[in-house]
Amino acid sequence: MRAVIVSDFGSVNGGAAKVAIESARGLAEAGVEIVFACAIGPVSDRLDHPRITVARYPGEEVWQVGSKIAAARQGIWNAAAHDFLSALLARQPRGETLVHLHQWTKAFSPAAIAAAGASGLPVAITMHDYFSFCPVGGYFDFKAGAPCQQRPMSVGCVTANCDRASYVHKLVRVARQWRSDEAMRSLDAPLFLHVSDFARRFAEPFLPKMARHVVVENMMEAERREPADVAGNRHALFLGRFTQEKAGDVLARAALAAGMPVRFVGEGPLAGEIARLNPQAEVRGWVPAERVFDEIAQARCLVLPSLWYEPGPLVIAEARSLGVPVVLARTTGPASWIEDGEDGILVEGGDVEGLRAALTRMQDDEVAARMGSAAYRRYWADPLTTERHVGRTIAAYRSLLPAAADQAASA
Known part of the structure; x- marks a missing residue:
């Protein structure tokens, strides 16, 4: 079995690249031959493995390409990347090879989808975001500060000034989406890998009929530690980007109203607004990766009040692995892991009063301890290990490669 994994980045710069790289490593260790096609360097040491061949297209991130016009043109369709991937895929053995697309919007462009379709090889696509059907990738109206209400690529979608940057930028993304949709139509029964049950239910109606x-959750390797003493902790924790769609400002208001200490760890454009709305809030910068679990273990609860339909942020799993209960918007991927009121609390995105009530409830020591204990127990009953992720990915691959699956069964 062989997989050509397509990822804009060759090293970790975010969640999608991390999953692509760690998945490639895990698959290789499980016996799958990997060709890792990337464009933007450097190349991670994690890809140094006897069963991994790195195929580097000498590209760069789209908005670093010359003028804005040149960048827009390449973002919509990267002809050189199409040629590179087409030649690469043409060299792969038939019957045992599939193409797995992780990320293509930063360098490869929709040309990656088209090259995969033209190759005749089976295609899998991991849905780290919603760029497979939404021009802005998040199905979120940044001007309205609310989830989108338009059918993707409808007249209402195209004319909506919803992009974080500008309407001109939105139009470039619309043109890119048009090429992406055209390329999607060239795929023969693609397999979409969703990172949560919620994300699958939400995205499936917008994807090709x-x-x-399938659902293949991302991996989250964590050392099993003693559960945190959440009853002895006092503050709620927000860990992530301070951006509009992640709604740190909603938490700032709710925590102030609930009289609950709150700590914000991260960075982003809403840092000043968070401090203004809640002068008692503690606002800190990012902590090093090796200290993230220690940071979470100091919290009474972790809060994710996202306004957008966030597919699968792993910070929720990190908290649960430590026995820290979570309060999160029910319209997020990890909400499907939570038994509301048992091992966490689900709230409506953007509902300050509902979030205030949840935080007030979490200030009860018995409630926090009970929910934290349940979260710890349920997480470790089925932890998000790399082995689990790889096993489910291989099962998905076998559904695309019946001949290879038959060979494996008879071996």
Whole structure:
């Protein structure tokens, strides 16, 4: 079995690249031959493995390409990347090879989808975001500060000034989405890998009718530690980007109203607004990766009040692995892991009063301890290990490669 994994980045710069790289490593260790096609360097040491071949297209991030016009043109369609991937895929053995697209919007462009379709090889696509059907990738109206209400690529979608940057930028993304949709139509029954049950239910109606769908959660390797003493902790924790769609400002208001200490760890454009709305809030910068678990273990609860339909942020799993209960918007991927009121609390995104009530409830020591204990127990009953992720990915691959699956069964 062989997989050509397509990822804009060759090293970790975010969640999608990390999953692509760690998945490639885990698959290689499980016996899958990997060709890792990337464009933007450097190349991670994690890809140094006897079963991994790195195929580097000498590209760069789209908005670093010359003028804005040149960048827009390449973002919509990168002809050189199409040629590179087409030649690469043409060299792969038939019957045992599939193409797995992780990320293509930063360098490869929709040309990656088209090259995969033209190759005749089976295609899998991991849905780290919603760029497979939404021009802005998040199905979120940044001007309205609320989830989108338009059908993707409808007249209402195209004319909506919803982009974080500008309407001109939105139009470039619309043109890119048009090429992406055109390329998607060239795929023969693609398999979409969703990172949560919620994300699958949300995205499936917008994806090609002939597609198939499975849930393969991302990996989150964590050392099993003693559960945190959440009853002895006092503050709620927000860990992430301070951006509009992640709604740190909503938490700032709710925590102030609930009289609950709150700590914000991260960075982003809303840092000043968070401090203004809640002068008692503690606002800190990012902590090093090796200290993230220690930071979470100091919290009474972790809060994710996202306004957008966030597919699968792993910070929720990190908290649960430590026995720290979570309060999060029910319209997020990890909400499907939570038994509301048992091992966490679900709230409506953007509902300050509902979030205030949840935080007030979490200030009860018995409630926090009970929910934290349940979260710890349920997480470790089925932890998000790399082995688990790889096993489910291989099962998905076998559904695309019946001949290879038959060979493996008879070996």
